[in-house]
Amino acid sequence: SQQGCDPFAQTQRSKLQHRRARINQQINKEMRMRAGAENLFRATSNHKVKETVALELSYVNSNLQLLKEELEELNSSMDVYQNDSESISVPMIPLGLKETKELDLLVPLKDFISEHYGEEGVLFEKEIKEFMDLRQAMRTPSRNEAGLELLMEYYNQLYFLDSRFFPPTKTLGVFFHWYDSLTGVPSHQRALAFEKGSVLFNLGALHTQIGARQDRASLPGLNQAIDAFQKAAGAFNYLKENFSNAPSLDMSAASLTMLVRLMVAQVQECVFEKMTLLRAQNDFLARLQLAQEAARVEDVYSLVHQTMSQPHVKDYVPFSWTTMVQVKSEHFKALSHYFAAIALCDCPAPSDAELLEQEKAFLQFHVTMPEGPSLRVLLQDPEERRKLGKAHLKKAIMKHEEAMRIHGLCKILRKMDILQEVLSFAHKRSLSKYSEIDHEEDFFETGEAPDIHPKTHQKPEIKSPNFSQVKVTDLFHRLGPLSVFSAKNKWYPARRVHLMRGENGFGFTLRGDSPVLIAGVIPGGCAAEAGLKEGDYIISVNGKDCKWSKHAEVVQLLKSTGKEGVDIGVITLQGSECPKAVDRKAAVMSSGSGMLKSNKENSRKSLMNSKSASTLLVWSKKSKRSKKSTYSGVPFTAVGDNEAMY
DSSP, X not given: OOOOOOTTSOOHHHHHHHHHHHHHHHHHHHHHHHHHHHHHHHHOOOHHHHHHHHHHHHHHHHHHHHHXXXXXXXXXXXXXXXXXXXXXXXXXXXXXXXXXXXXOOHHHHHHHIIIIIOSOGGGGHHHHHHHHHHHHHHTSOOSSHHHHHHHHHHHHHHHHHHHHHOOSSOOOSOOEEEXXXXXXXXXXESOHHHHHHHHHHHHHHHHHHHHHTSOTTSHHHHHHHHHHHHHHHHHHHHHHHHXXXXXXXXXXXXXXXXXXXXXXXXXXXXXXXXXHHHSOTTSHHHHHHHHHHHHHHXXXXXXXXXXXXXXXXXXXXXXXXXXHHHHHHHHHHHHHHHHHHHHHHHSOOOOHHHHHHHHHHHHTTBSSOOSSSOHHHHHHOHHHHHHHHHHHHHHHHHHHHHHHHHHHTOHHHHTOHHHHHHHHHHHHHHHHHHHHHOOTTOOSOOOOOOOBOOOXXXXXXXXXXXXXXXXXXXXXXXXXXXXXXXXXXXXXXXXXXXXXXXXXXXXXXEEOSSSEEEXXXXXXXXXXXXXXXXXXXXXXXTTEEOXXXXXXXXXHHHHTOXXXXXXXXXXXXXXXXXXXXXXXXXXXXXXXXXXXXOOHHHHHXXXXXXXXXXXXXXXXXXXXXXXXXGOSSSSOEEOSTTEEEO
């Protein structure tokens, strides 16, 4: 069975998760104290008591504030998730996993199995324990493909749990407890959708950690980081579109929109880094392209910054994240002007052959046209190029300084030497370029350089999770085919019927597989006499379980009976004495209420999983009686598609 990674192996990251878990528990305790104090405050009319409680409340609230700050500092320890390579890469923002409490399903599932399925709950202890082990393992997934598969496997297994044990009208009575990824605030819900959504959130968070740890100084590392951040964006986006009313803030639409945008920005930053690795840096057009890529990164980060400043998100997102995003936005704006300057100053004037291509590229390069001579003159005149280059550098230096100033405002980021190093390196590089091209005899006022038009050669994709890549088998397979034996179907207690064979056979028509359906009963025949009805499902023949049996297997068992007759176990679905009603319902699976908006993938999967439902649909459109002519003295005749008289 699948294993989580050992949470006690003290890597930096697991120490972090431990501290996070400990803070979450303390926050939980303070929240309970606060709730108790608030209730008392509302209930009491005694002035003295009110004063004491108010004092306690302010104490608890300041404690909570401190705990949240401590958690924020942990959520910002990005360096733990970064790789150990020597080269300098700008840190990325990874997300911590949501923590959850242990869940004991043994009693509730055993009770449900005996009440709803009429089976001995004890006989399913092994399956229930296996499910609980899987849940335990997915709390600490390893940061690699195996960890992602573990979360996917559990998520897919929840589909079966939902279909088997969560009827549309009532809950199982167990609470799913999860802590907010950023604030540590606990939430709980009975809806299985909350469990599903939280696992999906962790799938996204794990992708962010995998993305942040790649060595982005190499092309393979960059491609893996791009892939990871695109998949993280896909998981958060899928969560936003398929689940709503989540009780915790990290899964609100506003937060998820912000996370999707943050991931897209991190992809865009990797695309820029990829360009710097791939392109020959000394070519004029390549430098223009780099400037436009940098402007594009600035663009997406400033969108993230706007999103983080929205009312519902602002007080919730760690200050260090908001600062980091703003720093990056300024930093990449500076880089776009720097690359524009070196394209102009370090590249020779174009030959006649190159002029047309360069002019065309330069036409779409600036947001507004630079003042001064025409582009053609500008490109061919080294002095004009130097002037515009100098204006770009002046702007670059201003932006570098702004990035460093904002960086300095955040205590947590100040501790991040890597970021500090990257910013000051870029700043010094622009300064030295400026002093190199600055002439003492320059009397012209350096103009205002126009901004660079953002453009990318690789648009980020939002890659939705591909749940079908991890195949799972229904742990509770033994309960029978889901098309019939599900939480939303109800059936009358199983009946045992003893059936003798008459000279014209048993007198019924069978249809379909797993379980085989009695499609028609001949009036006055043996089956009718014994009390079998159209719409009954055969679940056993002579004590042998036939829930999963194919049509031919059941027929074989019936054919092999002698004069003494045969014992058949059947069930009838409630409200479906005529099977047509069932089939239509069987095709659409309902899902955990409460938090769910539209869990589209559920109905898709149920159609995949209930083959028998679809064959029944076909059957219910055909008239059975018209086939009567094929019923003759022959003991066994095929009637239409997979339908047989016996």
